[in-house]
Amino acid sequence: MLSLSSTWIFVTAVALLPPSSAQDSPGARNTARASTNPDNGQIKNGVYHSPFFGFSYKIPFGWVDRTKQMREPDDQAKSLVLLSIFERPPEASGSTINSAVVIAAEKLSSFSGIKTATDYFASIKELADAKGFTASDEPYADSIGAKQLIRGDFSKPRGSVTMYQSSLATIEKGYALSLTFIGGSQDEIEEIIGRLSFGARARP
Numbered sequence: 001m002l003s004l005s006s007t008w009i010f011v012t013a014v015a016l017l018p019p020s021s022a023q024d025s026p027g028a029r030n031t032a033r034a035s036t037n038p039d040n041g042q043i044k045n046g047v048y049h050s051p052f053f054g055f056s057y058k059i060p061f062g063w064v065d066r067t068k069q070m071r072e073p074d075d076q077a078k079s080l081v082l083l084s085i086f087e088r089p090p091e092a093s094g095s096t097i098n099s100a101v102v103i104a105a106e107k108l109s110s111f112s113g114i115k116t117a118t119d120y121f122a123s124i125k126e127l128a129d130a131k132g133f134t135a136s137d138e139p140y141a142d143s144i145g146a147k148q149l150i151r152g153d154f155s156k157p158r159g160s161v162t163m164y165q166s167s168l169a170t171i172e173k174g175y176a177l178s179l180t181f182i183g184g185s186q187d188e189i190e191e192i193i194g195r196l197s198f199g200a201r202a203r204p
Helices: 004-015 117-130 186-193
Strands: 042-044 047-050 055-058 079-086 100-107 140-144 147-158 161-172 175-183 196-198
Touching: 047 079, 117 147, 117 161, 117 175, 140 196, 161 186, 175 186
Parallel strands: none
Antiparallel strands: 042 047, 047 055, 055 196, 079 100, 100 175, 140 147, 147 161, 161 175
């Protein structure tokens, strides 16, 4: 199963890789059929929609979609990467932070003792500490529209630049939903978080 730890480690590692001049456009996916399990959602007109979890994300123009590469197809009922996008190809070489957004869901029954978003976020913070990130403060309640989430903000020096990361967590339909945003400044983090919406569908 693709765990929270492996997802988080992957995204923080590839986000440290630099940009290149190449740019890819996110591809559209087939609409998944209704199910009691979460589906993959779909990208349409540059906006990712997840009807199961009730959110949309407006993808920045020219960002690279790496969602399929991060998925574990045999365990999607337990753990699923919903969206994994990067400002530029993560395999390219360079010297600046590669901004990224990774959204994943994990079934609560796969964990012991995790019942709330606060419980789940404790694992995110523990991993961030282990990887040398510094939290700007304790996790706190934040809202995206009318949706309440738990949020934590982190940073880590990377040579002459600093990587900023904000993670949000919520519980939806028996799943822990984690939303991770990485950028080269806190202002950029706020900008890419601002593309997220719960409830109403984001406009393309």
